[in-house]
Amino acid sequence: MAADSATPLLCARALRRLYGRIVALEEVSFELWPGEILAIVGESGSGKSTLLHVLAGQLEPDEGEVLFDLPGRGLQDIYRLCEGERRTLARTDWGFVHQHAVDGLRMHVSAGANVVERQMALGERHYGRLRRLALDWLQHVELDPARIDDAPVIFSGGMRQRLQIARNLVTLPRLVFLDEPTSGLDVSVQARLLDLLRRLTRELGLAVVLVTHDLAVARLLAHRTMVMQLGRVVESGLTDQLLDDPVHPYTQLLVSSVLPP
Amino acid sequence: MYVAVKGGERAIENSQALLAELRRGDPSVAELSIEQIRLQLRLAVDRIMTEGSLYDPELAALALKQASGDAIEAIFLLRAYRTTLPRLGYSVPLDTGKMRLWRRVSATFKDLPGGQILGPTYDYTQRLLDFALLAGTPVPPAPRLPADAEPVPAVLDLLDQEGLIEAESASCGDPEPHDLTREPMRFPASRAARLQNLARADEGFILALGYSTQRGYAHSHPFAGEVRFGSVEVELVPEELGFAVSIGELEVTECQMINQFAGSKSQPPQFTRGYGLAFGHSERKAMAMSLVDRALRAPELGEAIDSPAQMEEFVLSHSDSLEASGFVQHLKLPHYVDFQSELELVRRLRINAVQQDEPT
Amino acid sequence: MRMCDPPGSLERDPNVNFAYLDERTKRMIRRALLKAVCIPGHQVAFGSREMPLPYGWGTGGIQVTASILGPRDVLKVIDQGSDDTVNAVNIRRFFQRTAGVAVTTDTTRADIIQTRHRIPETPLREGQILVFQVPAPEPMQRLEPRQSETRKMHGLAEYGLMHVKLYEDIAHYGHIATTYDYPVLVNNRYVMSPSPIPKFDNPKLNMSPALQLFGAGREKRIYAVPPYTAVTSLAFDDHPFEVQRWESGCALCGSRASFLDEVLTDDHGGRMFVCSDSDYCTSRQGADVRSVISDGG
Numbered sequence: 001m002a003a004d005s006a007t008p009l010l011c012a013r014a015l016r017r018l019y020g021r022i023v024a025l026e027e028v029s030f031e032l033w034p035g036e037i038l039a040i041v042g043e044s045g046s047g048k049s050t051l052l053h054v055l056a057g058q059l060e061p062d063e064g065e066v067l068f069d070l071p072g073r074g075l076q077d078i079y080r081l082c083e084g085e086r087r088t089l090a091r092t093d094w095g096f097v098h099q100h101a102v103d104g105l106r107m108h109v110s111a112g113a114n115v116v117e118r119q120m121a122l123g124e125r126h127y128g129r130l131r132r133l134a135l136d137w138l139q140h141v142e143l144d145p146a147r148i149d150d151a152p153v154i155f156s157g158g159m160r161q162r163l164q165i166a167r168n169l170v171t172l173p174r175l176v177f178l179d180e181p182t183s184g185l186d187v188s189v190q191a192r193l194l195d196l197l198r199r200l201t202r203e204l205g206l207a208v209v210l211v212t213h214d215l216a217v218a219r220l221l222a223h224r225t226m227v228m229q230l231g232r233v234v235e236s237g238l239t240d241q242l243l244d245d246p247v248h249p250y251t252q253l254l255v256s257s258v259l260p261p
Numbered sequence: 262m263y264v265a266v267k268g269g270e271r272a273i274e275n276s277q278a279l280l281a282e283l284r285r286g287d288p289s290v291a292e293l294s295i296e297q298i299r300l301q302l303r304l305a306v307d308r309i310m311t312e313g314s315l316y317d318p319e320l321a322a323l324a325l326k327q328a329s330g331d332a333i334e335a336i337f338l339l340r341a342y343r344t345t346l347p348r349l350g351y352s353v354p355l356d357t358g359k360m361r362l363w364r365r366v367s368a369t370f371k372d373l374p375g376g377q378i379l380g381p382t383y384d385y386t387q388r389l390l391d392f393a394l395l396a397g398t399p400v401p402p403a404p405r406l407p408a409d410a411e412p413v414p415a416v417l418d419l420l421d422q423e424g425l426i427e428a429e430s431a432s433c434g435d436p437e438p439h440d441l442t443r444e445p446m447r448f449p450a451s452r453a454a455r456l457q458n459l460a461r462a463d464e465g466f467i468l469a470l471g472y473s474t475q476r477g478y479a480h481s482h483p484f485a486g487e488v489r490f491g492s493v494e495v496e497l498v499p500e501e502l503g504f505a506v507s508i509g510e511l512e513v514t515e516c517q518m519i520n521q522f523a524g525s526k527s528q529p530p531q532f533t534r535g536y537g538l539a540f541g542h543s544e545r546k547a548m549a550m551s552l553v554d555r556a557l558r559a560p561e562l563g564e565a566i567d568s569p570a571q572m573e574e575f576v577l578s579h580s581d582s583l584e585a586s587g588f589v590q591h592l593k594l595p596h597y598v599d600f601q602s603e604l605e606l607v608r609r610l611r612i613n614a615v616q617q618d619e620p621t
Numbered sequence: 622m623r624m625c626d627p628p629g630s631l632e633r634d635p636n637v638n639f640a641y642l643d644e645r646t647k648r649m650i651r652r653a654l655l656k657a658v659c660i661p662g663h664q665v666a667f668g669s670r671e672m673p674l675p676y677g678w679g680t681g682g683i684q685v686t687a688s689i690l691g692p693r694d695v696l697k698v699i700d701q702g703s704d705d706t707v708n709a710v711n712i713r714r715f716f717q718r719t720a721g722v723a724v725t726t727d728t729t730r731a732d733i734i735q736t737r738h739r740i741p742e743t744p745l746r747e748g749q750i751l752v753f754q755v756p757a758p759e760p761m762q763r764l765e766p767r768q769s770e771t772r773k774m775h776g777l778a779e780y781g782l783m784h785v786k787l788y789e790d791i792a793h794y795g796h797i798a799t800t801y802d803y804p805v806l807v808n809n810r811y812v813m814s815p816s817p818i819p820k821f822d823n824p825k826l827n828m829s830p831a832l833q834l835f836g837a838g839r840e841k842r843i844y845a846v847p848p849y850t851a852v853t854s855l856a857f858d859d860h861p862f863e864v865q866r867w868e869s870g871c872a873l874c875g876s877r878a879s880f881l882d883e884v885l886t887d888d889h890g891g892r893m894f895v896c897s898d899s900d901y902c903t904s905r906q907g908a909d910v911r912s913v914i915s916d917g918g
Contacts (some may be wrong), residue, residue: 084777113788121781127791128859149792341673443667445841448769574767584839587676594708597701597882598738602800602819
């Protein structure tokens, strides 16, 4: 964690979001620093996914603001940016790894093209260089480079997630959103993917907002953890501290693993 | 000597002569009159007027005759003619509450003010072929409603009094309507533009989509609040007069479909509406249209969009029979040049594939 | 071989307006054309009319031609490069009947050339207008069918998707496998469908002295490439754009510079290659077989 930074990278202020008369988010505020990994945990319906989409510029909050440290411009409300700026941000300085790879990949397009699509969008027009970049990234995420021309539709669940990660990291973003990246995978596949994520976030100094219902995932990856219940943050703190010594009864309940995911 | 496939004037002229002959059929059999078509094939004429978006039974019958009974071809003829017509003015909205009814049924209330009026319908005919029609038999006069019957209020107005159904609000831009034949469709479209598109849409397409909403492809729980068919007056406000004058009557079929709605941020749970309207007697079209109209309101009502009938661009871009028929059939046009390009490509790819397979 | 129909066989129909459309509609279309010329390659939505020809058969091109046609203009209509395919004849007859204009097969004599699927081999000159019939104006439609999305992508010049397709071709076939309707970048800004012309014709779009107008009737879009505008075919730096080549020349005129149609000559696999541009081919064979079809009425 780059503790010497003067400005946070991402800043949520008093976010509120309703679905009909159901409160999905209420009074959510926090700061995320460059290189920091923040886990948001809670059971389904706690508002953690809504929060992730609000932070990632995909769902405008009813109240409050989401600020991001834009190079040379400082903290800016992402919902005040014009759509073009927001879309450019989302495919350069940000990444979003979806829970279901089908939402984040072009399933019928080769792995190689999936990886380098962002570079092509940014104007890279040299096939040879794109090809080398794709091969490099397949290796970074420990995928067999021989599979470069295969479409992810024939990949296993773990391979698809690795490909999604490569596709997002190819532009070296500063912030990545991870939405339940390991759920639905076998335990052994999960463990290897978590190792990979831990290594990549360290090597690249990524800041991450990680949504998970799995406290073990939070413990392994996150510096800090926020616990959500019914749209509110009920407790937050350093991950180890929070999980070893939970204060809020709901966190205690979560930690004692009596709640279903 | 090479002779290219050439059309030329003569081929086209010959083709048209043959077509005319086949349309007429055996000249020893009496020719159909426009009057016969208009009066005896009235439902076909109604469909052509609806999808041709021109209320003119005589011209619709003429189009049907010219098209040898092909509804889509007849609609095409009527639409092409309609293009050339000037816009003289816009009528005030039809008041279907004042309809002189032939028929009016509600599936939501057993009895209601004005009562159920079965009227002319194939619904209870048991669909046995009537061999008497082979010979042609005189038809005895049928009993009918008194000509001076009071207007019957719309069923949905009764629910409206209790606030149980959403208020009917005018679309943005009313009373000046969006005119799809003058302005291109833009997405997202206003409800007025959507309804206009659906009214002109191919009956088969709309029927299938409406049907799909009943089979789980859209969260829909429809009740036929009311289906009515009859004549309404068309009124116009001439600028120089400043008040409405009747310029004639037309027959229309209207369907108000009632749907459940769970409520939203700003609204309590209530019933919502789907609306269908067709020229003449076209209940299938009006009902299917009302289902699709309601399904397309998903974004406005905050509902998830996961079924074809809810996908605005998909529905509205593929509903028009002329657009669909023209583009499907344009594949008959020569594509020598494109095909030549593909031919050359496939040959090259095959050569490459063979070379790769050969042992080295 | 007879190239032309008998001259003057069609009278102008006095019951329809000049070139069929009413003047207000023509003005609306000309406004859309002006906007299109101002923003080269940008698709302008317009109130496409329901024409007496079917959608997909050239209604867009016909509306554009009808709105710019003047009584003294000389019109040429081609389909697949040829003046005498049924569709070309039919559209030419439409304008003879509704506008009574002079028509020609001679590319050099025409003021307006309406075309489907080809650009003439004979270089165009200043003052000429080429009107393309466009079936599918959106170059990204097959990759992203939602108009609401593609409109945004054009607006923000987000064109990475186009190169995904080219990348895939090279990865799988070793070269770009799009042969017609090959996407282009116009004036370094908008990605545009050149209509289903063979990619052989793409270089002719670039810096053309003629005005090039594109009409899509069913999809209700108009776009344009003004004279002397840069039009580049999408490609990679290390896999540059290439056009088709043939091993031999045209069997009739011997040209090695034109797009050739393959013609089956018997049912034992016999075939020959001849120019797709019939006017170009005939003029190379000798000027005597070529003539003005009609001087109009």
